Amino acid sequence: MDDTSMGSAAPLAVQALGRAGQGLPRPERTRIMVVANQKGGVGKTTTTVNIAASLALHGARVLVIDLDPQGNASTALGIDHHAEVPSIYDVLVDSKPLSDVVQPVLDVEGLFCAPATIDLAGAEIELVSLVARESRLQRAIRAYEQPLDYILIDCPPSLGLLTVNAMVAGAEVLIPIQCEYYALEGLGQLLRNVDLVRGHLNPDLHVSTILLTMYDGRTRLASQVAEEVRNHFGDEVLRTSIPRSVRISEAPSYGQTVLTYDPGSSGALSYLEAAREIAFRGVGMHYDAQHAHTGTQQYQHSQHSMSEGNQ
Template identity: 50%
Template sequence: MTMILAITNQKGGVGKTTTAVNLAASLAATRRKVLLLDLDPQGNATTGSGVDKYHLEKSLYEVLTRKCSTEEAIVKCPEAGYDLLPANADLTAAEVELINVIGRELRLKRALAEVSDRYDYILIDCPPSLSMLTVNAMVASEAVFIPMQCEYFALEGLSALMETVESIREAYNPDLQIEGLLRTMYDPRAGLTNDVSAQLTEHFGDKLYDTVIPRNIRLAEAPSHGVPALVYDRTSRGALAYLALAGEMNRRHRSRRGADKVREQV
C-alpha cells in the first residue's frame, strides 16, 4: 500500500527540502520504492537530486497542466536510489493557468493515481507557503510530515500549519492526518531546544518522531554536489540520522498496518 506524504511547513528555512531529499534516499536504501515530487518552483529538490532544473524536457508543470502524463515526466535518479518528478520556475505558471479551472485542487491527486501503485512511498516537497500547490499536495496525501526547528517562531508557524491542515480536512480531504513532526537542526546544548522539545512532546505525544536531525555540515554541502548526504558521506551524522528516520518510519507503518488488519478481523 502506497504512503503519500506532504512534507511541509509554512515557515521557510526549517530543513524541509533537506528532509525530502534525504528521507527519500534513506527509504530507498531500505529497499523501498520511492517517488520524490518537487512541488516547489525553486526546484531545490530537483537540483539536490542531481537533475538540471534548467534543461528539463518535462516537469511537474506539464503534468499539472495536462501537457504530458505523469509517467512521461518521471526521471530516474539511480545514484540517489529513487524516482523524481522534477520542477523549476515554470511551476509558478501552473498556479496562474489553473486559477479558474474547476477541480484544480485535485490535479495532483489524479496525476499520482496514474503511478502510485508502483511505489511504497511518495514524498512531496511543498513550497514554504500556503498556495494552490500546497493545497494540491495536502489533497493528494494521506498525511502531512512536518520538519521544524526547536525555536519560538517555529512554534508560531506550527500553529498556523495546524489550522491549514484542519481547513483542508473540512474542504477537501477528511482523512488527512498528521504523520509526524521531525526536529531538525537539533542542538541539545541549547536550553530553548529542550524547552520546545518538551512542549512538542506534551502536545503531540507519539506524533513526535524520536529521531532528531542534528546540525551537520555534510547535509549542507551535499546539495551542491547534486546528491543526498547518504551518497556524499554515508558515515556523516546527518546521513545516519536520516537512515534512522527511515527505519523509524518503516516501523511505524508496519505497526499501523498490523493494527488495521487486527481491526478488520474483529
C-alpha cells in the same frame, strides 16, 4: 575516503542498522506523505530528499514530487530541471502523464523524482481557472502505474494551490520543525489548512509525523524547544531528531543527499533512523530505538576500521 568507498558506505550503514533491528517493513499500499511547513529554513526540502533516499537505500521504491518552484529537491537529487525539462508543471497545468516527467535518481537505486522548473512559479495563477484545480495532482498520481512504496511531496513554503494539491493527493503530513526560537510560530495556520482540506476535500488527511531538525544538544534552547514540541504534538513526534550538520547543508551543492555525500556522518545516520521509525510506524509496529542505536555504533566502528585501512 575514495569514490568506491563512498559508494559502498551508504549500503553498509543500512546493513548495520538492518542487522540490529527487524528489517524494514514494506507498506501494504503506497504511502503518500506531504512534507509541509510554510516557514522557510526549517529543513523541509532537506528532510524530503534524505528521508526518501534513506527509504530507497532500505529497498523501498520511492518517488519525490518537487512542488517547490525553486526546485531545490530536484537539485539535491541531481535531477536536471531547467526550463525545457518536462516537469510537474506540465502534469498540473497541461495534464501530462506523471510517467512522462519522472526521472530516476542515478545515485540511489529505487529512488525517482518528478522535478520542478521555474515554470511552476506561475502555476498558482494558471490553476485558478482550471477544472478540479485542487485535485489535479491526485488524479495524476492515481493514473501512475509504476509500483511505489512511498511518495514524498516537497511543498513550497506557502499555503497556496500547490500545497492544497499536495494535501488533496496525500494522506499523511510530515512537518519538519527546527529546534530554534519561535519554532511553533505560524504552525497554527498550517494545521488549520490541514483541517480545512480534511473537512472539504480529503477526509483521510492527517498529521502523522513531526520531525525535529537542526537539533544542537549543546544548547539549552534546543532541549527546551524539543520538549515544547513533544508536549504539543505528543506521539506524532519521532524519537529521532536531526542534528545541526555542515555535511547535511553541503550535500545539495554537489547534487547529492547526505546519504551519498557523507554516509558516515551523524546527519546521514539520523536520517536513516528517522526513515526506519517512519516505516515501522506506518504498519503499526514498534520501532526499537535501542537496537537502531546499536546498529549505528556497529556502522561507525566499521567506518573507523575502513578509514584506518585506507591510510
